[in-house]
Amino acid sequence: AVVDVLVAKCLAALRHTRLNQLVVAGGVGANRRLRSRLDAELAQRRGRVFYPELALCTDNGAMIAFAGALRLAAGPAQTSTGGEIAVRPRWALDTI
Numbered sequence: 001a002v003v004d005v006l007v008a009k010c011l012a013a014l015r016h017t018r019l020n021q022l023v024v025a026g027g028v029g030a031n032r033r034l035r036s037r038l039d040a041e042l043a044q045r046r047g048r049v050f051y052p053e054l055a056l057c058t059d060n061g062a063m064i065a066f067a068g069a070l071r072l073a074a075g076p077a078q079t080s081t082g083g084e085i086a087v088r089p090r091w092a093l094d095t096i
Helices: 002-017 032-044 060-074
Strands: 021-023 048-050
16 A cells, blocks of 8 residues: 555656656665666656665664764754744645
8 A cells, every 4th residue: 555655646747847767765665676667667657766776775764863862962053043934734835
């Protein structure tokens, strides 16, 4: 089910942008079923999918956790300029 959703979203993004080339990276790029489905779908559409080597398709969650551990070990720090950050859930990419 997850692969179906990711494939559908990738194809929708390609249609929206009128592109026929896709780069898949991060931990999800190691998923063989996803690779197979995207390869097949893009081949039907005369497109291409590019992937890093499997050794480079790692979950960045580990990186974020490590960065958080380093920050925690460094102790309290001023991390804000005092300004507010506007959070906009579901911010459409075409408005950025």
